[in-house]
Amino acid sequence: MKARVHVMLKTGVLDPQGEAVRHALGSLGFEGVNGVRQGKVIELDLAEGTTEAQVTEMCEKLLANTVIESYSVEMS
Amino acid sequence: MKARVHVMLKTGVLDPQGEAVRHALGSLGFEGVNGVRQGKVIELDLAEGTTEAQVTEMCEKLLANTVIESYSVEMS
Numbered sequence: 105m106k107a108r109v110h111v112m113l114k115t116g117v118l119d120p121q122g123e124a125v126r127h128a129l130g131s132l133g134f135e136g137v138n139g140v141r142q143g144k145v146i147e148l149d150l151a152e153g154t155t156e157a158q159v160t161e162m163c164e165k166l167l168a169n170t171v172i173e174s175y176s177v178e179m180s
Numbered sequence: 181m182k183a184r185v186h187v188m189l190k191t192g193v194l195d196p197q198g199e200a201v202r203h204a205l206g207s208l209g210f211e212g213v214n215g216v217r218q219g220k221v222i223e224l225d226l227a228e229g230t231t232e233a234q235v236t237e238m239c240e241k242l243l244a245n246t247v248i249e250s251y252s253v254e255m256s
Contacts, residue, residue, distance in 0.1 A: 110221055128242055136227025145186055145221045151212025166204055
């Protein structure tokens with residue numbers, strides 16, 4: 105089974121990578137880009153029977169820095 | 181309007197970050213993690229009327245390195 109975890113900086117936390125992308129898009133002539141936030145996506149290939157609770161624990165312990173990052177888990 | 185772009189390394193391209201996460205999860209006692217791939221997610225806040233074709237162009241020109249990365253665009 106597969107799980108996909110999204111890790112994004114929390115709202116209000118400065119995102120220099122996202123800002124850099126926004127500026128670069130402007131320089132390339134793309135108009136109307138009001139904001140960019142960049143995060144991580146982690147795709148896990150898991151043994152059958154792994155629960156969403158276990159993936160959440162992985163996020164809490166390793167995948168996300170919960171002080172500044174939020175995460176969401178999708179199982180499939 | 182919002183767009184979300186996922187950028188992942190293509191299948192077959194070595195993903196050292198993903199491998200590091202896999203090892204770290206094993207060290208923390210999580211069993212049954214067969215594989216991990218790490219990619220980027222970019223959330224764009226766009227002016228109304230921006231088309232998916234324009235976002236695809238952003239991916240081709242800046243957001244993804246299409247030699248080694250694949251991308252997908254979701255508009256919302």
